[in-house]
Amino acid sequence: MLTEEEQLEILQKYDPESNTRNVKGIFKYIVFGGLLAFSIFQLYTSIGTPFTAYIQRSIHLGFALALIFILFPARKKAGVKKNKVPFYDVILSLVSIGIGLYWPLFYGELVLRVGRVSLLDLIVGIAAVLLTLEAARRAVGLPITIIASVFLVYAFFGPYFPGFLAHRGQDVESLVQLMFFTTDGILGTPISVSSTFIFVFLLFGAFLVKTGVGNYFNDLAVVLAGRLTGGPAKVAIFSSALQGTISGSSVANVVGSGSYTIPMMKKLGYRKEFAGGVEAAASTGGQIMPPIMGAAAFLMVEFIGNVTYWEIAKAAAIPALLYFTGIWIMTHFEAKRVGLQGMSEDQIPDRKATLKKIYLLLPILGIILFLLLGIPTMKAALLGIVLTLVVSFFDKSTRLGIKDIIVALVDGARTALAVAAATACAGIIVGVVVKTGLGLSLANGLISAAGGNIVLTLVFTMLAAIVLGMGSPTTANYVITSTIAAPAIITLLMLDMPADATVPVVVAISAHLFVFYFGIVADITPPVALAAFAASGISGGDPIKTGVNSAKLAIAAFIIPYMFVFNPALLMIDSSFFEIIWVTFTAIIGMVAIGAGIIGYWFRKCNWIERIIIVPIGLLLIYPETITDIVGLGLFVIMMAIQWKTKEKGKVVIA
Structure with missing residues (x-):
């Protein structure tokens, strides 16, 4: 470590x-x-x-x-x-x-x-x-400073831009008025969210850290997953998913849990780049893991309007489950392919002592309950802090004294500094977009460039979000793409509706979650994959190869957003309980197929023809339509039977 x-x-x-x-x-x-x-x-x-x-x-x-x-x-x-x-x-x-x-x-x-x-x-x-x-x-x-500066230049020199980008321009006085003396610029919605929801949730995370919950997540993960095939990799996935509730940074999550899990994976026999890739992919997923997602999720509540944070978190639940399930499945198949075992008994913490501290999870469960009961988001975070203080008194080792509380307040404020700077800078971008009408112009330009094709529009949006995310934090990335690209997606999704129709919640959430996801995925997408680079710094592996491995393991994040845009049953909106269960089941089965195809192992090693066949089967199962589910399940059973019948003796896949 x-x-x-x-x-x-x-x-x-x-x-x-x-x-x-x-x-x-x-x-x-x-x-x-x-x-x-x-x-x-x-x-x-x-x-x-x-x-x-x-x-x-x-x-x-x-x-x-x-x-x-x-x-x-x-x-x-x-x-x-x-x-x-x-x-x-x-x-x-x-x-x-x-x-x-x-x-x-x-x-x-x-x-x-x-x-x-x-x-x-x-x-x-x-x-x-x-x-x-x-x-x-x-x-x-x-990068974010350059982007904001470019937007300011655009606002000032508007008449000199070509085509649909041209506008009448703003003088210095009007720009200053917009930026600091209205709520459309620096003091706009982004910093409003930073100064309310985000700050309090960051404080909640700081208090959780002071109780030692971060280390507890690692111990709990080892107890629950350490003995399984490829145990340390599964520990990394489990602990990183939990760590994501107290860390809004992919890189910080990598370093926090990766300093423990990556050496364990290497010791067990995982390649350096694969070990780093597992940690980077799992840590990045922490930002999409309810109940406490990345800071941009709180911005989403304000940008969409008429939705609660609970609705956002609920909509993100199944996609997050599929994301981590996909990583879990692929690390399992990789372990079976290479022949890796689980951790030895002497490497596992005392189970009884670890499970005895399960009460440390109560504040997180409390947040879920508070949001479910309809308690306002900020008040839920405050109650979460109070619950953390109460829970800390259950044991001497976790008890927070006055000094610990003060340090938690200081640490929480320290983590908020970068978020405040990012949201203030993002406010500059939003102000220019609103004042010049650039958002509508670019949305129309994006639709025109894609020829009105929703798939191409989504692909262009994905590429823009990933490129912007390579150097910008998720909050700034989301602000830009949600004001420019999300309206284009919404416009195309509403083509069959009346022109004056109100944007349905399901359409707005699916469009905004789409850009949110790809802004986060940028942290593990080469050539600039900061989370993967941080993981390579721990593993000693090649940064680019680590990034490739992390992107491969996080393949669900590149697929699922397209699926919930076309069929939002994955978001649990306007769907029955049975539909949600069925969609989740088929999607998980689909991730098994995709994982086997990408890793090249199922019940035995897959040849290249089988891999080409298996991946599309997975896509059919993930896409939530009756006909695709039936065809996908049929083909899945056939391929599974072939694999089972021809497997090498003793090579049975078990959890």
């Missing part, structure tokens, strides 16, 4: 959010106090919400920007080796505080002169835009 220093080194290399200074002296106390104050402010407003939108969001932005300039160095190479905070970062931090306080201090005046910008407003607004771009570059990465 990797040491904390080794884990930190990998995180800093592949995750911009972790490349922070290790501040000393007075700055250590300033940062600690600032992060604690940030969390206290957010908890205070989440309990009573005493502030207007402008004040709430601007203070949230001010906290994030000020702390980012102290914690995150201007150059990545500076890292933790240069712990001194330069004078210019102190100045930027102080200016950020001023920006955060501008709306609270001058709220009355700003509201009275809405639509007009004074000279001071102009200066503050320009500073807010520039500091947001720089903070996003430091805490999130250069």
Whole structure:
């Protein structure tokens, strides 16, 4: 298992959010106090919400920007080796505080002169835009800053763009007005979600970590799956799925659970690249795993409108099940193909002691119950924190004292910094899209380029989401694709409906989940697959080969979104209980076929002809239609019988 220093080194290399200074002296106390104050402010407003939108969001932005300039160095190479905070970062931090306080201090005046910008407003607004771009570059990465900057250039030079991209353009004053003095720009919907739902759920995750639940997930996974064929790989899948509930970052998830599981897989006999691929694929799936999905899922609630977070989580449940089932099946077949066994008894933690701590899962189960009962999302997260504190008192080893609570509040705020920067920067993009009408123009352009073909539109959208996701966090990726590509998908899905018809919930959720999925999959799609690269840093394997293996193992994520767009029964919307059970059953059987075809092993090794036949059979079973299910099941039984009859002696596949 990797040491904390080794884990930190990998995180800093592949995750911009972790490349922070290790501040000393007075700055250590300033940062600690600032992060604690940030969390206290957010908890205070989440309990009573005493502030207007402008004040709430601007203070949230001010906290994030000020702390980012102290914690995150201007150059990545500076890292933790240069712990001194330069004078210019102190100045930027102080200016950020001023920006955060501008709306609270001058709220009355700003509201009275809405639509007009004074000279001071102009200066503050320009500073807010520039500091947001720089903070996003430091805490999130250069790609999102470049994308947001391109959108600003587009807004300014609109008349000079060709064809449908042309618009009348915006001057500096109107852009500043849009970006900082309306709720359509930096202080728009993305940062609204960051300053409410996302922050509280990040705090919930931080409290879970302090109880030791992350290590418990690993122990529980080993107890439940360690003895199975290819045990460590299945441990990685199980623990990463659980870890995803407390980590919104694919890379952080890889390092957190992979430092434990990847060495185990290598020791058992898995190839370096395959071991890293398993962990990367499983860790990336944590963001699509209900009940607590990635931060973009909370944005989805606001962007779609008229839906609850529970509806989003429920819709994502079967696709997430299929995702992890697919990885589980393929690691199993790979283990059988290579002849790997499970872990030995002396490698398994004490079962009785591990199962005795099963109460640590109560906060997560509680969140599910709270959402199911219709409790508002933010209040459910607050109750989850309270339940975590209560559960922690069940045992001395998990009990949280005052110091632990304070550290959890600080850690939660620290993880929120990059999210705040990303959502503020994404607000710039959304503001330009709304103001210039670019969203509608690009949606129409996308439909035109695809010739009105829904399949081609989905393929173009998938490629755009993956390319954008190679350098942008899921939140920013989702904001861009949901404002540009999702409307195109919705338009084509509603062609047979009246022109003035309201967009059905099932159509909106399927379109938005489609772009959400592929934004996440970008983390394991070569050539830039950050989660896979982080896994290769632990396994010692080739980064690109690790990425190829992770993408292959996560094949369900490339298939399922197409299926639920064409037939949303997989989303459990407007479907009967029997339909849901049948769709789930056939889809899992389909994943068995696809897994066997991709790995090249079922009851025995498959030849290339069998592999070519088996994969389409799996696709037929995954697609939720009666005729495809009947044909697929028939062919599945035939191929299974052939495999069984001709299997090598003793090569029976068992779980």
